[in-house]
Amino acid sequence: MKTRHLIGSLPLLTLCCGLASAADEAPNPNVAEAKGIIQQFATELQGELQAAMQEGGxxxxxxxxxxxxxxxxxxxxAQTGWTVGRTSLKTRNVAHNRPDPWEAEVLARFDARQAAGEDVQTMAYAEVVDGEDGKRFRFMKAIPTAEICLACHGQDVAPKVAEALDAAYPDDQARGYEVGEVRGAFSLSKPL
Ligand code: HEC
Structure with a gap:
């Protein structure tokens, strides 16, 4: 029984790692660097967001x-030499955050991966892309929708919040999300 269980679980393990986190686990210094920058971005923004929510709603x-x-x-x-941003298939800041075709494709695949049961928290994708000005390393990391996000990205956004969002973002598409869904992604690139 024990042997069968072990043998049975090996291919699954390989499959899981290969599919779920090839970009994540690869010993690639660019991936590590990109993740470090994303960590900084997320920590800083979430800290400020949480403080502002507690203070003024x-x-x-x-x-x-x-x-x-x-x-x-x-x-x-400016600090790192990478191009750093956030994007989504349904953007709020349409002018600034709209995905380019490569990003839109990766985001569509993130949605499919989430629908197939993959954990959004660790979902990422890396690729070297040939562009007009040479090769670029591109990296995207999915951003899951958490409870705190629903006040501004959920299905039941309070009327006052909706009003303020409409005023600042007349083309806002970024509402109607549920906890656990892919809200968007950090998108980073740098020339190689
Ligand atoms: C207080 C309201 C508010 C909350 C809460 C909030 N957001 Fe946003 N979100 C915004 C606004 C405003 C923008 C547009 C920012 C800009 O102009 O770049 C935005 C933009 C984004 C974007 C960039 C793509 C786009 O739609 O333009 C992502 C990704 C995002 N939010 C994810 C999240 C996640 C994940 C959470 C929860 C951890 C969250 N947001 C919580 C208001 C909010």
Whole structure:
């Protein structure tokens, strides 16, 4: 019994690792660097978002997302030499965060991976892409929808919040999400 169980579980393990986290686990220094930058981005933004939500609720916190999300992305880009941003298939900041065709494809695959049961928390994808100005290393890491996100991205956004969002983002598409869904992704690239 024991032997059978062991043999039976080996291919599954290989399959899981190969599919779920090839980009994640590969000993690639670019992946490690990109993940470090994302960690900084997420920690900083979430800290500021949480503080703003506690102090003034979602209406006031919208301002933090509006100013600080692009601000932190710009700071990190300037510090690291990577191009750092966030994107989604349903963007709020349409002008700034709309996915390019490569990103849209990766995001569609993230949705499919989530639907197939993969954990969004560790979902990522890396690829070397040939562009007009040479090769680029591109990396995306999925951003899961958490409880705190629903105030501004959920199905039942409070009228006052909806009003403030409509005023700041007339083309907002980023509502209607449920906990656990892929809200979007961090997207990073750098020339090789
Ligand atoms: C207080 C309201 C608020 C909350 C709460 C909030 N967001 Fe947002 N979110 C925004 C705003 C405003 C933007 C647009 C930011 C900009 O202009 O770049 C945004 C943009 C985004 C984007 C960039 C793509 C896009 O749609 O333009 C992602 C990804 C995102 N949010 C994920 C999250 C996640 C994940 C959470 C929960 C951890 C969350 N948000 C919580 C207001 C909020």
């Amino acid at each position: 979602p209406v006031q916190a919208i301002e933090v997302c509006k100013e600080r999300a692009p601000g932190i992305a710009e700071e990190l880009s």
